[in-house]
Amino acid sequence: MAKVxxxxxxxxxxxxxxxxxxxxxxxxxxxxxxxxFWFHACHRDTSQWLLREIxxxxxxxxxxxEIVDVxxxxxxxxxxxxxxxxxxxxxxxxxxYVRIVYAPGVGSKIPYESKQFISRANQVDxxxxxxxxxxxxxxYDGTLNGAxxxxxxxxxxxxxxxxxxxxxxxxxxxxxxxxxxxGRQKLIIDDIREGRSYRSIGDELNISGNRxxxxxxxxxxxxxxxxxxxxxx
Numbered sequence: 001m002a003k004v005x006x007x008x009x010x011x012x013x014x015x016x017x018x019x020x021x022x023x024x025x026x027x028x029x030x031x032x033x034x035x036x037f038w039f040h041a042c043h044r045d046t047s048q049w050l051l052r053e054i055x056x057x058x059x060x061x062x063x064x065x066e067i068v069d070v071x072x073x074x075x076x077x078x079x080x081x082x083x084x085x086x087x088x089x090x091x092x093x094x095x096x097y098v099r100i101v102y103a104p105g106v107g108s109k110i111p112y113e114s115k116q117f118i119s120r121a122n123q124v125d126x127x128x129x130x131x132x133x134x135x136x137x138x139x140y141d142g143t144l145n146g147a148x149x150x151x152x153x154x155x156x157x158x159x160x161x162x163x164x165x166x167x168x169x170x171x172x173x174x175x176x177x178x179x180x181x182x183g184r185q186k187l188i189i190d191d192i193r194e195g196r197s198y199r200s201i202g203d204e205l206n207i208s209g210n211r212x213x214x215x216x217x218x219x220x221x222x223x224x225x226x227x228x229x230x231x232x233x
Contacts, residue, residue, distance in 0.1 A: 001033065001035070001036065002031075002032040002035055002134060003035075003036045003037075003068075003132040003133050003134070004028065004036065004132055004134040005037070005038045005040075005129060005131075005134075005135055005136070006037075006039075006046075006047070006050055006137075007125075007135065007136075007137055007138070007139065007146075007147045007150045008044070008046040008047075008138040008139070008147055009138060009139045009143065009145045009148065009224060010138075010145075010225075011044060011046060011228075012045060012046065012228040013046055013138055013228075014167060014169070014170045014227065016167035016169055016170065017138055017170060018049075020166075021050070021053070021165040024136060024163055024165055025053060025057055026057070026061075029063040029065075030063075033063070033064075034063065034064045034065075035063060035065045035066070036065075036066045036067075036068050037054050037065065038068045038070055038101075039067070039069055039070065039092075040070045040072075040121075040124055040128050041070075041090040041091060042090055042092055043090070043091045046138070047091070048091065051067070054067065055096070066099060067096070067097070068098070068099050068100075068101050069086070069087060069090050069098050069099070070101050070102075070124065070128050071086060071101070071103065072102070072103045072120065072121075072124050073102060074120060083100055086100060087100070103127055103128075104127065122146070122150075126153050129150060129153060129154045130157055130160070132160060133160065133161060134160070134161050134163060135150075135160055135161070135162045136163050136165055137150075137151045137154070137163065137165065137166075138164075138165050139164070140166055140170075140174050142174065142175070142178065142193055143174065143178075143220040143223060144192065144213075144216040144217055145217075173226075174223055177227070178223065184205065185215060185219050187205070188201055188205075188212055188215050188216055188219075189216060189219055192216055197209070198212040198213050
């Protein structure tokens with residue numbers, strides 16, 4: 001039995017990458033005797049799209065497929081819900097069978113929307129990746145977003161097989177938009193891609209490391225928005 005999870009650099013997936021992801025799902029069904037797909041909730045558009053693809057795949061394959069909802073009781077109000085309510089809260093159709101798995105605790109309650117809450121969410125995402133055999137990754141290493149950091153985490157784990165599903169055309173579009181940057185934005189992105197820290201870049205530009213991160217995140221967000229089509233959802 002193989003466990004699979006997924007990360008995405010944006011709220012939508014370019015059409016060509018959708019086809020790559022479908023091909024990889026079929027290939028996993030052909031390779032493995034049983035599959036589990038692990039979600040840390042299912043609110044994002046990309047997660048909902050993948051859930052629909054998995055549901056469709058289940059009806060056309062003999063490979064047993066299960067869906068797992070990873071729940072963190074330390075988030076939000078530390079609320080313990082009944083399974084049906086929890087699945088509805090996490091974005092799953094309650095009439096479909098989804099197994100709940102609880103992420104390990106860290107021993108303290110974390111306030112909703114605090115920095116600790118965000119860090120905890122990232123911690124759980126990394127824990128999910130470490131439980132899985134495969135990480136399907138719609139990402140590009142040259143942009144600043146959470147998916148890139150999660151993929152790098154997966155690559156450091158020798159038991160996790162990272163499967164990129166970003167098509168070459170999308171990569172070319174991203175590179176083209178990065179090449180069109182100028183001024184401070186270009187300096188910051190180029191320096192980050194060379195491996196420099198936010199702090200060292202900020203010292204050179206007389207701004208804080210946090211400001212460098214904000215500028216880089218905005219640039220990456222604008223690039224992602226430019227290459228995706230919201231109407232596809």
